[in-house]
Amino acid sequence: xxxxxxxxxxxxxxxxxxxxxxxxxxxxxxxxxxxxxxxxxxxxxxxxxxxxxxxxxxxxxxxxxxxxxxxxxxxxxxxxxxxxxxxxxxxxxxxxxxxxxxxxxxxxxxxxxxxxxxxxxxxxxxxxxxxxxxxxxxxxxxxxxxxxxxxxxxxxxxxxxxxxxxxxxxxxxxxxxxxxxxxxxxxxxxxxxxxxxxxxxxxxxxxxxxxxxxxxxxxxxxxxxxxxxxxxxxxxxxxxxxxxxxxxxxxxxxxxxxxxxxxxxxxxxxxxxxxxxxxxxxxxxxxxxxxxxxxxxxxxxxxxxxxxxxxxxxxxxxxxxxxxxx
Amino acid sequence: xxxxxxxxxxxxxxxxxxxxxxxxxxxxxxxxxxxxxxxxxxxxxxxxxxxxxxxxxxxxxxxxxxxxxxxxxxxxxxxxxxxxxxxxxxxxxxxxxxxxxxxxxxxxxxxxxxxxxxxxxxxxxxxxxxxxxxxxxxxxxxxxxxxxxxxxxxxxxxxxxxxxxxxxxxxxxxxxxxxxxxxxxxxxxxxxxxxxxxxxxxxxxxxxxxxxxxxxxxxxxxxxxxxxxxxxxxxxxxxxxxxxxxxxxxxxxxxxxxxxxxxxxxxxxxxxxxxxxxxxxxxxxxxxxxxxxxxxxxxxxxxxxxxxxxxxxxxxxxxxxxxxxx
Numbered sequence: 001x002x003x004x005x006x007x008x009x010x011x012x013x014x015x016x017x018x019x020x021x022x023x024x025x026x027x028x029x030x031x032x033x034x035x036x037x038x039x040x041x042x043x044x045x046x047x048x049x050x051x052x053x054x055x056x057x058x059x060x061x062x063x064x065x066x067x068x069x070x071x072x073x074x075x076x077x078x079x080x081x082x083x084x085x086x087x088x089x090x091x092x093x094x095x096x097x098x099x100x101x102x103x104x105x106x107x108x109x110x111x112x113x114x115x116x117x118x119x120x121x122x123x124x125x126x127x128x129x130x131x132x133x134x135x136x137x138x139x140x141x142x143x144x145x146x147x148x149x150x151x152x153x154x155x156x157x158x159x160x161x162x163x164x165x166x167x168x169x170x171x172x173x174x175x176x177x178x179x180x181x182x183x184x185x186x187x188x189x190x191x192x193x194x195x196x197x198x199x200x201x202x203x204x205x206x207x208x209x210x211x212x213x214x215x216x217x218x219x220x221x222x223x224x225x226x227x228x229x230x231x232x233x234x235x236x237x238x239x240x241x242x243x244x245x246x247x248x249x250x251x252x253x254x255x256x257x258x259x260x261x262x263x264x265x266x267x268x269x270x271x272x273x274x275x276x277x278x279x280x281x282x283x284x285x286x287x288x289x290x291x292x293x294x295x296x297x298x299x300x301x302x303x304x305x306x307x308x309x310x311x312x313x314x315x316x317x318x319x320x321x322x323x324x325x326x
Numbered sequence: 327x328x329x330x331x332x333x334x335x336x337x338x339x340x341x342x343x344x345x346x347x348x349x350x351x352x353x354x355x356x357x358x359x360x361x362x363x364x365x366x367x368x369x370x371x372x373x374x375x376x377x378x379x380x381x382x383x384x385x386x387x388x389x390x391x392x393x394x395x396x397x398x399x400x401x402x403x404x405x406x407x408x409x410x411x412x413x414x415x416x417x418x419x420x421x422x423x424x425x426x427x428x429x430x431x432x433x434x435x436x437x438x439x440x441x442x443x444x445x446x447x448x449x450x451x452x453x454x455x456x457x458x459x460x461x462x463x464x465x466x467x468x469x470x471x472x473x474x475x476x477x478x479x480x481x482x483x484x485x486x487x488x489x490x491x492x493x494x495x496x497x498x499x500x501x502x503x504x505x506x507x508x509x510x511x512x513x514x515x516x517x518x519x520x521x522x523x524x525x526x527x528x529x530x531x532x533x534x535x536x537x538x539x540x541x542x543x544x545x546x547x548x549x550x551x552x553x554x555x556x557x558x559x560x561x562x563x564x565x566x567x568x569x570x571x572x573x574x575x576x577x578x579x580x581x582x583x584x585x586x587x588x589x590x591x592x593x594x595x596x597x598x599x600x601x602x603x604x605x606x607x608x609x610x611x612x613x614x615x616x617x618x619x620x621x622x623x624x625x626x627x628x629x630x631x632x633x634x635x636x637x638x639x640x641x642x643x644x645x646x647x648x649x650x651x652x
Contacts, residue, residue: 093495096434096438096488097431097434097435097438100426100430100431100434104426104430104484105423105426108422108423108426108477109423112422112423143471145469145471146472147487148487148491149491149494150491151434151488151491154484154487154488154491155484157483157484157487158430158480158481158483158484161473161474161480161483162422162477162480165474165475165476165477165480168475169419169476
């Protein structure tokens with residue numbers, strides 16, 4: 001892995017779930033870190049995520065479209081972990097023009113700054129499995145057709161394509177990771193905008209029953225935050241330049257199995273299985289399981305935290321600090 | 327084919343090359359036609375394209391993002407031929423945010439109006455082979471990977487995905503045609519923004535030598551405008567609902583062969599072969615030939631105008647009326 005000691009790193013979306021976890025790892029590695037975050041209400045940016053490392057970060061509040069000094073910040077960065085973006089499926093269907101600005105226009109702003117930089121920074125972009133849409137086969141590898149089923153997925157597709165295009169066209173080292181369901185401490189738990197699992201965690205910790213939407217048989221794979229962070233750091237590597245790579249896990253579970261694991265990790269709890277809300281039913285994708293052979297073979301990455309352990313650590317975090325997140 | 331007599335039809339981009347040709351066909355078919363066109367300087371919208379049928383059209387000048395009464399116009403339309411958009415590869419790389427607004431934001435505006443309509447109109451969207459990027463195999467069928475090589479291609483991909491998504495999500499009948507190089511009377515000839523062939527035609531008619539960029543061995547297929555119009559009209563058909571279909575031709579030619587055909591059709595002329603301009607070289611896609619089996623089998627469409635005839639008719643048009651186009 002790259003030695004980040006004393007290196008200039010920019011994390012966009014750095015006050016959010018994954019960005020702040022990455023910031024912790026990079027502080028520990030001795031990097032010189034700038035964080036840009038819009039603190040948009042539903043994106044998960046939260047100062048609670050960095051209160052223990054705040055002094056070690058240069059934090060710039062601002063949307064990438066109009067961040068003061070973005071060009072200058074980018075110009076001083078050797079590495080950019082680009083985690084900014086909206087991820088709500090339902091919001092994107094209700095307000096597609098807003099999603100367009102928050103995802104596409106913002107990404108173009110950042111990439112335009114990168115291509116104007118004196119020395120091109122290395123970029124790792126957090127993509128998503130969402131761009132595959134409803135899987136045509138399982139497990140889904142990187143050559144699966146791109147068929148997003150909501151506006152957010154279309155814009156995330158464009159975001160990924162921008163990165164690969166700018167990389168190829170302007171000789172910017174770029175790698176894209178297509179994340180699957182990432183979970184862990186600091187995840188967004190206010191509602192189901194980012195993941196249903198956040199709501200489950202909140203309800204469990206607060207002692208209320210939670211809901212599984214659908215029939216509980218849907219299959220998913222999960223990545224614990226520490227494993228996702230490791231993948232992001234490993235992706236600063238010329239061997240994955242210009243590539244888009246899946247993260248995944250060897251094990252997939254149904255939502256019902258996941259619910260049972262979460263209840264067990266919590267030492268108790270209750271849930272019910274209820275039909276999909278109408279606005280979600282039509283953009284639901286059925287089962288999803290990733291094939292992550294490519295990143296394993298190229299970079300040696302594989303997940304190391306079992307679902308039981310990850311859920312336990314997550315629940316523990318919110319039992320202690322949930323009041324900063326609810 | 328649908329009987330369009332007395333039917334309410336909206337053509338976006340209706341003052342441009344393909345839109346105005348379609349308008350001529352629909353006037354002849356007795357349709358009740360509204361045209362919306364932004365007349366953006368480099369999009370090809372030109373009143374010369376409709377001067378012989380202007381009285382038969384309701385023309386609204388405006389960008390789809392802020393067309394007065396767009397909702398009302400859409401609400402009164404049974405069929406929408408959506409041909410609006412910017413197509414310049416090079417402009418999109420120089421000003422990606424502009425391309426985003428002109429293509430993505432505009433398409434979302436139209437589709438949002440469609441989903442709010444009391445009765446959903448049937449939409450035919452003019453997509454493009456550009457979204458395939460550099461072909462991985464020839465001929466290119468519809469399941470070829472989507473790998474656009476410029477920002478415009480990324481936004482055209484999003485445009486197509488929006489249409490298929492809105493169709494599926496909101497029960498709007500939608501078909502997408504992925505056009506290849508379309509040519510003929512009323513094509514944009516001012517520069518190479520839409521197609522190099524437009525410039526060739528202008529230079530030939532004005533008696534100047536034209537340039538082939540590259541080495542002349544690049545292979546392309548061409549669709550004469552009348553054949554493209556027929557495909558658009560045929561695509562109003564439940565059998566292609568939710569589909570994206572290639573247009574193409576049984577014959578492909580190298581650029582050098584095309585140049586020789588154009589010179590012959592013009593009864594003389596000269597050209598030179600020059601290296602690609604730097605800004606185009608990196609977004610060039612090499613050979614492209616479409617597989618159009620799907621639309622042939624589903625709708626019985628096939629091209630009927632040979633390249634020699636099409637070029638002859640095109641040159642004739644600009645010899646007579648070029649002064650309105652240069």
